[in-house]
Amino acid sequence: MEEKIILLTHGDWGKALKSSVEMILGKADFVSAVALTPEMLLAEFRQAVEAAILAEVKKAQEKHVLLHITLMTDVFGGTPTNVAAVIAKEREDCAISVITGLNCPLLIEACTQISFGGELDIKKVLASCQSSIFDVMEKITGK
Known part of the structure; x- marks a missing residue:
């Protein structure tokens, strides 16, 4: 099974995030991004997402492999x-x-799983990342 990640975000944040993660981990060719821009209509954004998915589907079909795509989005709702x-x-x-x-x-954990294990375990990614948000000063000072 081939794993792909497509980041869907308001603006170009997804592209910038991918670039930052690649600074830390190295190249992540299995990650792409589709930006929702202010001038886009809903139908245009959906078409852009569908096109990104279709491109990955075609590549997988050419290689005769099964495909799993994880769409990662910025804001629920x-x-x-x-x-x-x-x-x-x-x-x-x-x-x-x-x-x-x-x-x-979240993206680092997912990329690490794919890069080193070949597959993505979403439950493990979510469990790992839920503990990544905390008050730094409270953590280091105990206050």
Whole structure:
């Protein structure tokens, strides 16, 4: 099974996040990003997401491998998440998961799993990343 991650975000934050993660981990060719820009209509954004998915499906078909795509979105209830959920329910040519709450530790954990293990365990990614948000000063001072 081939794993791909597509970041769906408001603005170019997904592209910038991918670049930052690659600074830490190295190249992550299995990650791409689709930005929702202010001038885009809902239908245009959905079309851009569908095109990104279709490109990955075609590559997997050429290699004769099964494909799992994880759509990572920035905000629950936002357009990227809503579009991702609708597409994930409708598509039948590949397995699609949707995770929201995108942040750097989440993407690092997912990329690490794919790079070193070949597959993505979403439950482990979520469990690992839920502990990545905390008050730093409280943690280091105990106050």
